[in-house]
Each structure stands twice: as C-alpha cells, then as structure tokens.
Amino acid sequence: MYQMLVDLTKPKTIRGHVDVVERSDAGTVTSKGKKKKRSRKKNGRTSSGVGSDEKLNQGVDESVDGCTIGKLFVSNRVIAMGSNGTIVFEGTYDGCRVAVKRLVKAVAFEVNLNLRISDNHPNIVRLYGTESDQNFWYLALERCTCSLNDLIQRPTVSEDQAKEVKVPKVMLWTDKGYPSTILVELMRDVVSGLVHLHGLGMFNQDLKPQNVLIFKEGPLRAKLSDLGISKRLVEDKSSLGDHATGKFSIPIPIQIVYCFNPIAQYLISLAVTGCGSSGWQAPLLNELQMRAVDMFSLGCVLFYCMTGGGHPLGDRLECDNNIVKQSKVDLFVVEHIPEAVDLLSCLFNTVAELRPKASEVLNHPLFWDSDTRLWFLHDVSDRLKLEERKANSDILKALESVSSLAFGTKWNRKMGRAFLKHIGKYRQYNYDSVHDLVRVVRNQLNHYSELPLEIQKILGPGNEGFDGYFRSRYPKLLMEVYKVMHQFCREEERLNKYFKGSVV
DSSP: OOOHHHHHOOOOOOOOOOOOOOOOOOOOOOOOOOOOOOOOOETTTOSSTTHHHHHTTTTEEEETTTETTTEEEEEEEEEEEETOEEEEEEETTTEEEEEEEEEEHHHHHHHHHHHHHOOOSSSSSSEEEEEEEESSSEEEOOSSSEEEHHHGGGHHHHHHHHHHTTOOOOBBBOOOSSSHHHHHHHHHHHHHHHHHHHHEEEESSSOOOGGGGEEESSEEEEEEOOOOOOOOOSSTBBBBBSSTOOOOOOOOOHHHHHHHOHHHHHHHHHHHHHHHOOTTTTOOOOSOOHHHHHHHHHHHHHHHHHHHHHHOOOOOOHHHHHHHOOOOOOOOOGGTEEEEEHHHHHOSSGGGGSOHHHHHHHHHHOHHHHHHHHHHHHHHHHHHHHHHHHHTOHHHHHHHTTTTHHHSSOOOGGSSSSHHHHHHTTTOTTOOHHHHHHHHHHHHHHHHSOOOHHHHHHOOSHHHHHHHHHHOOTHHHHHHHHHHHHHHHHHHHTTGGGGGTTOO
16 A cells, blocks of 8 residues: 555646646746856755756746756746745746646655556646755646636626636637537536546545636647645545544634534634635535535536636625525526426435436536537437337426427417428427427428528527527427436437436
8 A cells, every 4th residue: 555655646647738728827947958157055055057957947027037956947937826825927847838836745655646547637736846955845747827716707807807817719608698519618627627536536625717727739628726725525525624523623712612503613614624715615405415514516517617706605695695595596597497496406405315417417518519419409309219019107297398498389479480481381380399390390390401591590500509499499399308308218229328326
C-alpha cells in the first residue's frame, strides 16, 4: 500500500507542450528560444538564469522574478488565493506553462494524492508534477483560460474587464433562452468529471462555478479543479464522518448554539466537516451522504449556467437560510426548459437517497443534441406502429393522456398554413393526438431532403433548425413522450440506448 502511494506521488512525464490560453494577469508570454540573462533564485540561492534554468523559464514574462525548484519555475505573479494558506502562481514546469499551486505541507499530501488518482480524465484538471522545499509543496497544474464563473458572468462585465481575464466571447444562450450547444457541452463536461470522481469512490465536496475551469482546446472544455478537500469513500460507504454512521462530534459549548440555531447548525457543520462552500452545499442530513451532496451542488451549478448566474435558493443573503430550512426550490426561471425542470427537480430532492447518480444525469435529455432529440422521436414513432394493431394499447392510452401537457389543445394551431397544407397532402392527421404529432416529426425527418425548398426554409437549416421548429412550438413534447416510453419501453432493444442510466 505504501509503495502504491509513493508511485502515485511521483511526477508525470509531460508528453509534448501544452498550448492553452491562460489568464492575462499571468503576464505576456515570451517567444520560444528567446533568452535573457537575469538573476533568479534557485532553492533560495541565486541562479544566473542561463543553461538548464533558461529552458524552465520559457513562457514566463522575463520581467517577472521568481525561483526555480527542481523542474519547476515559480514566478512571483499571483493568479489566485485559496484557503489554508494556498496560493496559485504563474510558472513553468519542464518548459510547459502551468499554474503553480503552493500548499503548506500539512495538507499537501492528500491533495496531491487526490489529483494523482483522479486526473487521468479530460474533465479533471491535469497535474503535471510536483516539487517541494522546506515549507511547501508545489503542484504544477495545467493552465486555464478562465473559470466557469468568469464565462457566465461575461455579459455582465465591461469589455475591458472581460479582456483582462481573457474570457472567450461565445454564445451561451439562444435567442429563445435555451442554453446553446456550447453551454450544454460545458455543463455535460462538469457532469462527466463528477462521474469520473464518483467512479473512483471520490466526491468533490466543493463543486461551484469558481472551481470549474474553462480550457480552450479547440472547442471550449470544462474541467473540475480544486480537489483539495475531496474525500475518498472506503468500501463504498455512502457517508463520511468520525463514525461509520457519518455523524460528527461538536464541542459541548457549540452544541447549545447548534441545537437552537439552524443557521449556526449549517455553517458550523461546514467548518466541522471541512467541506463545501457556503451557498453551494446541500443541507446536512442525519447521515452525511456525500454523493448526494455533490448532486445537490451540481444542480446549483447547472441552474447557474442556464440562468446566467442565478442561484435556485435566492441571493447570497437568503441562500444559506433557505438551504438550512430545506426550502422548496422554485424553478419558474427555467420552466421554459422542461428538461431542466425535470432534472433539477431530481437533483434538489430533499430526500438525499432519491437524488440521481452522476452517471444517470449524464444521459438525461437535457444534454441531448438536436440529432438525438429528433431520432428519439423518430424511433418512438416507429415503435408506436406496433401498438396501432392492438385494440387497447396501454402505451397509446398513456401517451394520449399527456396531450394537454405536451402541446395544450390542438397542435395544428401552432403551425403555419403552408406547413399544414404540406403535411396534409400525404395523410390525414388527428390534431388532438400526441402519436400523430410525433408521426409528423418522423415523416418530415425521413424525407427532409425531398421537401420543397419553401418547407425546408420553414423548418430551418439542418437538424438543429428542424429541432428548433418543433421545440419552440411544443417545448414539453420531448419530455412527456420520454416519460411515457421510459415507463413502458426502457428495456426494449430499439429504445434502451435512450434510457441507459436514466434519471426518470
């Protein structure tokens, strides 16, 4: 066991040079190969700045001083400040630009071990290597462009402020108020990183927008960071604390306040357990179920993304109070996104055991692209053909029972005359039927390339436009059909790919 821990803490070999865009407050970047002699400190001693040290310092503004420790050059430029004396500096590791996280040795080993165990995943911030001196451990981490918080807040800050932090200018929401394809992928990245951690028996404990970093690797990518307070589950226990039950001890003088003041109960529990951030952690139960706590925090992060910076339990002043009181989350802000309402309702369930697993969230319809949404309805329509032969099909009865939710009254009222005239040429549809509306989607999708240009223009370009046409008119159709088919057909070979690890 000891040897395994030693191996995990050995520095990794960097394969190639990582080309990422970093925060501009880290300074400008020098061109490769440009050398300048200047005084630098190495392990507390002055180094001439030439030879092997010069290679380590490439990529750092030559006007910035610092020190070299092993393969690591640590500049004096601070990128961020953390808890427990943690500071993040600009630096390089073996010639690669990195963020250098300096930790006091008392907490560094577990942080390093957590990163070694978890960072072999595209949605976890990568640890390149470590160095140490008499007082500190230094972690060489890949550099980000900005945080998820920076990205979401970009529309609310000035252009100069956005440029200062180098926040990418991307479309995060459509004109209909839906999260864009880019934002959906970033949210999915967050879930994917959490799936990886939970698969290793670890949980994040401090998931919030500031701890999700954005990287420009072709398309934007989100990665979980700040795993310093992550805890590892042993033997798949679902709770953590001083005892197997997950209970923790509180000093007697504090117990009096703890019993009678729910705010104190919540805030003290953060300090006692050493986990979570105010406003982003779930209310503690009798047994602290850490996976469920992560899922509550995930719900908060997803809500934050979809609402452009909102919190499901109110502003900063009322948020913690609402968490303690287990106030019901009001999802009216996202009610135009039925998939979000469905998923967030599960993530915010006050019964922790009923919150979904991260792996279940990953395949939720909220994260489906236009192709998947359309082909799901297409495959459902094909499956329903089998039910037409039955006199009293339970599936068709269940499907038609949700018609008022799926489209209100008659669905033809939300379509233009030209499109109705077009679909009426080939068959007669029942405008009160969910089944027939799904059939319309299926038929037009099958024959899209053969449609008159006028109809293609109405539906919009490609599958994204096609999906947008029906989604904007019948936003609840997909989820209502999904729920019915999940109830009856989730194990069937034709449809089970849509329900693997489903939340519903």
